[in-house]
Amino acid sequence: MAAEQRRLLEQLMGTPSHASESCPYTDPKVCRSFLVGTCPHDLFTNTKQDLGPCKKIHLESHKADYERDKSTGRDPGYEIDYMRDLQRYIDECNRRIEAAQRRLDKTPDEIMKTNALLKMIGDLDKTISTGLLEVEVLGEQGLVAKALDEYHKLRTAKVEKDMKERELKQLSDSAGPSGHQKLQVCDVCGAYLSRLDNDRRLADHFYGKMHLGYAQMRNTYKKLQEELGTRGPIRGVTVVVDTAHAEEVGPEADVEEAGGS
Numbered sequence: 001m002a003a004e005q006r007r008l009l010e011q012l013m014g015t016p017s018h019a020s021e022s023c024p025y026t027d028p029k030v031c032r033s034f035l036v037g038t039c040p041h042d043l044f045t046n047t048k049q050d051l052g053p054c055k056k057i058h059l060e061s062h063k064a065d066y067e068r069d070k071s072t073g074r075d076p077g078y079e080i081d082y083m084r085d086l087q088r089y090i091d092e093c094n095r096r097i098e099a100a101q102r103r104l105d106k107t108p109d110e111i112m113k114t115n116a117l118l119k120m121i122g123d124l125d126k127t128i129s130t131g132l133l134e135v136e137v138l139g140e141q142g143l144v145a146k147a148l149d150e151y152h153k154l155r156t157a158k159v160e161k162d163m164k165e166r167e168l169k170q171l172s173d174s175a176g177p178s179g180h181q182k183l184q185v186c187d188v189c190g191a192y193l194s195r196l197d198n199d200r201r202l203a204d205h206f207y208g209k210m211h212l213g214y215a216q217m218r219n220t221y222k223k224l225q226e227e228l229g230t231r232g233p234i235r236g237v238t239v240v241v242d243t244a245h246a247e248e249v250g251p252e253a254d255v256e257e258a259g260g261s
Contacts, residue, residue, distance in 0.1 A: 024065070025063075025066045026076065027057075029057050030056060030059075030062055031056035031057060031058055032078040032085075033081070033082050033085045033086075034054070034056070034058045034062075034063065035062060035066040035078055036081075036082040037082055037220055038216065038220075039054050039056075039058065040086070040213075040217065041053060042054070043209075043213035043214075043216065043217070044209065044213050046209070047209050047210040048210065049210055049213075079227075079228060080228070082224065083221060083224050083228070086217050086220060086221045086224075089217060090214075090218060090221060093189065093214055093217075097185055097186075097187060097190040100185045100190055100192065101185050104183060104185065113171055114168065117164055117167060117171065120164050121161060121165060124157050124158075124161040124164065127154075128154055128157050131150055131153060131157065132154065134150050135147050135151050135154065138150060183195070186205070186211065188211055189210050189211045189213075189214040189215075191205065191210065191211070193205060
């Protein structure tokens with residue numbers, strides 16, 4: 001599908017494939033990411049993150065020439081360009097992950113209610129613990145009536161504590177704009193997943209094209225980073241972690257079912 005899109009683009013731009021074949025792989029019009037590994041434009045065809053066809057040239061003959069030169073020691077160093085390309089898309093994905101996660105976070109009002117309930121539950125716990133000791137002491141002193149009276153107070157406190165705990169659980173389950181769906185964000189591709197999904201639906205997501213595409217990007221970047229790390233700092237390339245903390249830029253994550261890759 002990506003190859004068909006590229007051929008159509010060539011026709012529209014008036015750059016037929018035979019003209020592409022006449023230029024060397026070192027030509028700036030040739031996609032260096034394609035030469036070194038997999039062009040990001042080829043990873044997400046027919047997904048919500050479809051990047052469209054790459055505007056640069058993709059030819060297997062160029063890749064063969066590049067690999068031949070590299071095997072004979074004439075390495076043009078295109079791995080660094082590939083890393084920069086991967087980092088750009090990984091950073092963008094990480095920003096979507098952060099934005100999606102923020103949308104699942106509790107509102108200030110929900111945080112205030114949660115803290116108030118936690119304090120009430122803690123106070124009731126102390127009341128119950130103290131009351132149990134009091135009942136034990138009164139029983140040892142033979143003050144049965146007072147011990148029974150204290151015991152009834154404890155039962156009331158226990159009922160109230162159970163009620164507050166149920167209220168806290170309900171608040172926790174419904175917190176956030178999508179809490180009723182029990183959503184979480186995939187830390188690889190940024191899609192929303194439901195904690196209620198069965199194993200089959202989760203497998204559909206984890207083996208979907210979008211998830212596998214971002215997983216491949218991250219693994220390839222990490223591998224290149226390790227291979228090139230001995231050469232010292234790489235100009236224009238910074239360390240990429242799984243969840244970047246850069247400012248929010250670019251499109252936000254779409255709500256996606258586990259199988260919607």
